[in-house]
Amino acid sequence: MARKPLMAGNWKMNNTYAEAVVLAQTISNNFDKHWTDSVDVLVCPPSIDLKPVNTVFEFDHQPIQIGAQNVYWEPKGAFTGEVSVPMLKDVHCTCSIVGHSERRGYFGETNEDVNRKVRALLDGGLYAVACVGESLSVRDEGGAEEFVCAQVRAAFAGLEPEEAGKCVVAEDKIRKMIIAYEPIWAIGTGRTATPEQAQDMCAAIRTTLADMFGAETADEMRILYGGSMNVGNVEQLLAQPDIDGGLVGGASLKADQFVQLVKACL
Numbered sequence: 100m101a102r103k104p105l106m107a108g109n110w111k112m113n114n115t116y117a118e119a120v121v122l123a124q125t126i127s128n129n130f131d132k133h134w135t136d137s138v139d140v141l142v143c144p145p146s147i148d149l150k151p152v153n154t155v156f157e158f159d160h161q162p163i164q165i166g167a168q169n170v171y172w173e174p175k176g177a178f179t180g181e182v183s184v185p186m187l188k189d190v191h192c193t194c195s196i197v198g199h200s201e202r203r204g205y206f207g208e209t210n211e212d213v214n215r216k217v218r219a220l221l222d223g224g225l226y227a228v229a230c231v232g233e234s235l236s237v238r239d240e241g242g243a244e245e246f247v248c249a250q251v252r253a254a255f256a257g258l259e260p261e262e263a264g265k266c267v268v269a270e271d272k273i274r275k276m277i278i279a280y281e282p283i284w285a286i287g288t289g290r291t292a293t294p295e296q297a298q299d300m301c302a303a304i305r306t307t308l309a310d311m312f313g314a315e316t317a318d319e320m321r322i323l324y325g326g327s328m329n330v331g332n333v334e335q336l337l338a339q340p341d342i343d344g345g346l347v348g349g350a351s352l353k354a355d356q357f358v359q360l361v362k363a364c365l
């Protein structure tokens with residue numbers, strides 16, 4: 100089946116409030132809302148900027164989704180420094196990234212944590228962009244596929260096929276859980292996975308999803324590639340049959356580049 104591509108920008112810990120508003124406004128000024136007939140577009144600013152960025156897009160009637168970079172699984176309470184699913188819903192997020200390798204690496208996020216976050220998002224009616232990816236040493240040892248597919252199984256453990264495949268976000272929209280394959284060695288390094296390496300892993304991920312949820316659901320779920328995606332390599336990556344879009348860091352911080360990446364999906 101033809102899956103609708105998704106182009107997502109992960110701003111990471113970049114931009115002050117004013118810079119975030121300017122970046123969102125510049126994206127909006129150069130964005131044609133009809134593009135979203137054929138590509139979903141998502142921006143993930145720091146939590147503190149979710150509300151102002153969404154205000155820019157909503158004011159301009161731009162159908163650009165916003166998502167968080169992280170979320171905690173409890174709905175509220177004494178969890179200093181955390182942000183919950185109801186809070187994200189309240190500022191009109193459709194999703195959250197979970198399990199990014201930077202969170203796993205710097206903040207000790209485990210597969211079990213990722214799974215709890217996926218469940219909390221699902222129960223709250225949001226979808227997860229669940230990140231998976233191997234380090235260079237795991238790849239060099241030949242264990243990349245096994246490692247990444249185990250992360251996929253762990254992230255979506257306990258989900259029913261209809262939960263993975265149909266997460267109701269709004270009355271008129273049904274969105275599905277997403278996997279983002281981001282090889283750690285390609286993040287922020289300028290060293291992109293080759294289209295073949297990325298395709299091979301995304302195909303293995305889809306096979307894993309088929310084993311978990313059935314071929315039909317796996318066929319409908321989107322798998323993104325992330326890791327030094329840019330205007331120079333996006334076309335080749337998107338041409339791969341199992342790559343359904345991108346999760347972009349550095350290049351999403353420049354409005355013109357992000358807009359070009361979106362246009363590459365049209």
Ligand code: 13P
Pocket residue numbers: 109199281285286287288289325326327328346347348349350
């Ligand atoms: P870069 O595009 O900067 O390599 O970052 C990728 C990433 O980690 C997106 O989540």
